[in-house]
Amino acid sequence: MSQPKKLHLTAFMRPVSLHTGAWRYPGSYPDANFNLAHLKSFIQKLEAAKFDAFFMADHLAVLNMPLDALKRSHTVTSFEPFTLLSALSAVTEKIGLAATASTTYDEPYHVARRFASLDHLSGGRAAWNIVTTGNPESAKNFGLEEHVEHSERYKRAREFYDVVTGLWDSFADDAFIRDQETGVYFDPAKLHVLDHKGESLKVRGPLNIARPVQGWPVIVQAGQSEPGKQLAAETAEVVFCSPRDLESAKALYRDIKDRAVAAGRDGDQLKILPAALIIVGDSVEDAKRKRLKLDSLVHYDSAIASLSVALGSDASKFDPDGPLPADIPDTNASKTGRAGVIKLARDEGLTVRQLAGRYGGYAGLAFVGTPESIADEMAVWLAEEGADGFTVVSPFLPEGLDDITGKLVPELQRRGLFRTEYEGSTLREHLGLPRPKNRFFE
């Protein structure tokens, strides 16, 4: 009899939270962006709960919104991912450490080296979240006037991946002999010079670091565009995505796994972990109240602007404390978007102000309920192949995280849906992923 399928869980983190109102939530740590002690307590809780990985988001620019909205946001200033995750590697033992690194605004030699180093430092717990950097403001911090165009970014990303993985294979796993007697430190026959000359990149190598503990750090990808899905299918081992609901998640799951198989891969070697905001309450109503409270902490000016974008119509003229008007004028904006807002307003009976808080805060997939109701939902997603697990977004910290690790995880463990002990020492072992062979050596 085969083992029952289990969920994989990673924690998607900006230090304070992804939700722009979270830093104002009672009991939160608004200075967590630059307070290592808080982050240490977060990751140690996640490790005690046996999470697969701690996943650090990233931005390469500050000015990605108008200053009046920006001044209310904690999300764009924080520790840099490699320095933070390296520090956290020294105070943890098992949990994976996923860092975001851009293929558009960095060099493959640097990226390969830092991930290899993090993998050695952590005993095989590193993962690379490949991003092409969507924020057009980033270009201006790296000598360019214009953002690099989308298809150009994806072409470079694919080549960048080949170069980085090739650099990781610079030394055979057994290249370093370190024979004090004969004085031979490594076997030169087990050193490969990559000598890559491609369309976007030219990198000789070899990398100045031994092959990573995991062979290659785990590859993570979040793309949902066509080239993004294709890149994920060809290269990713963990896919982080944002489906609206179970139906769209199942379609995306099948699409990406089919593409992976078409690219000659085993679909099981690619784990699909949709991002989900998780709010746990003593009752479903209690959880919903927490969410309304959280959404209400997004400043109305920022919130109403986000709602207007989602509606494709200026929402600032509506009565904030009344229901969404029935006669919203038709525009050229996405009809799906508007229909979603209208459905949400009706389903949850939200006022304009509450709707605005939702769109200004976090409007993606959310599980809001009791440990039991959320475990029920997650079990369905796993059984129906909407997900292999979740990229968990905490609503506010530390309380929202404590609810997840202290209440939801034990419920999942009771049902046999989540591990009670780590399977091994490396992130690949947690995820059930094979260690890649070295392409240049047996």
Place this chain on the structure above:
Amino acid sequence: MSQPKKLHLTAFMRPVSLHTGAWRYPGSYPDANFNLAHLKSFIQKLEAAKFDAFFMADHLAVLNMPLDALKRSHTVTSFEPFTLLSALSAVTEKIGLAATASTTYDEPYHVARRFASLDHLSGGRAAWNIVTTGNPESAKNFGLEEHVEHSERYKRAREFYDVVTGLWDSFADDAFIRDQETGVYFDPAKLHVLDHKGESLKVRGPLNIARPVQGWPVIVQAGQSEPGKQLAAETAEVVFCSPRDLESAKALYRDIKDRAVAAGRDGDQLKILPAALIIVGDSVEDAKRKRLKLDSLVHYDSAIASLSVALGSDASKFDPDGPLPADIPDTNASKTGRAGVIKLARDEGLTVRQLAGRYGGYAGLAFVGTPESIADEMAVWLAEEGADGFTVVSPFLPEGLDDITGKLVPELQRRGLFRTEYEGSTLREHLGLPRPKNRFFE
């Protein structure tokens, strides 16, 4: 009455040692390049001995020597500095953390960000060793066929420094209000957009991280060429240099301090710390024996090639176990170099093999003796303004380091030449350096 002058001590590290024979020394850890536990023990010993900083050297290429020599060297593969120092920041509390970062093969936005992040993570202990990357093999790992030319590298380095320090000043020290009541996270009036457009670099900013704890991480420079000395005089707060002896050290000390004053700086705000290999023995003879033993572990093929370069003449035809012949033919190579070799052979009575081991291992400034004799020498260097302290190079680890922290440092402390407690919490406080003002804000 003013305090008597004290030495500053930093430890210059490649994980195993700078000396190419060190990994073969009895009791050494040949795998320290990729073994965090060893490095943790090294830095904790240095912190217990109250060293100012742990200083990590760096390379951006492997193939900087012929493969037959390379295979015997532990020096070109190791952890990457930022990931390593960040991990070590989590297991230390006071000691400074100096990382090497290249101005030629990296982006100022990345460099500014990583140092700011390390400074926040460590509570104000970061230092940036500015290098322009001398190894011509590095270019090939970053898309270039040819190494960037020397004066071009230094021009870019100067501008790079301006951009990085400008980015560190993006936010006023009190920009982050984090007022949960009003919902204002930072004061937009205290955000500066750098908008740098120079000859070599174009960077908009602002940096996506709060101003570093130290204002700016401490600036370290190692240049000894004319443009290197000038860059150091204009920007450095710690100068790491390699004078042959006290006389040349005094001249260099005076030269760099005069240049700093001419550039409008206070000479005291620039600490000159020559690199010195330190070998401690129970007697001077015992220390010398350790050194001969260490030098003998450099493979003869590599060693004799280094001696030939120093002599400007093929030394492989000499009798390895005889003295240096008296009639070495004149060549176009440096007469100073040859004279130095001849003097060394005569002063220490070394055979050709022993001389070769010296040049293949570490031929720079060295203090070899008892704790008392080395403390005597250091006191003279300090009193005569040859140095404000030393960049200590350990001959082999852990034993050679234990001798320094356990025998030499206590002797220096007994004489009042070195601190017995840290003066404060930040590296600037250890070094007696002021916290730089923000150039854009009061």
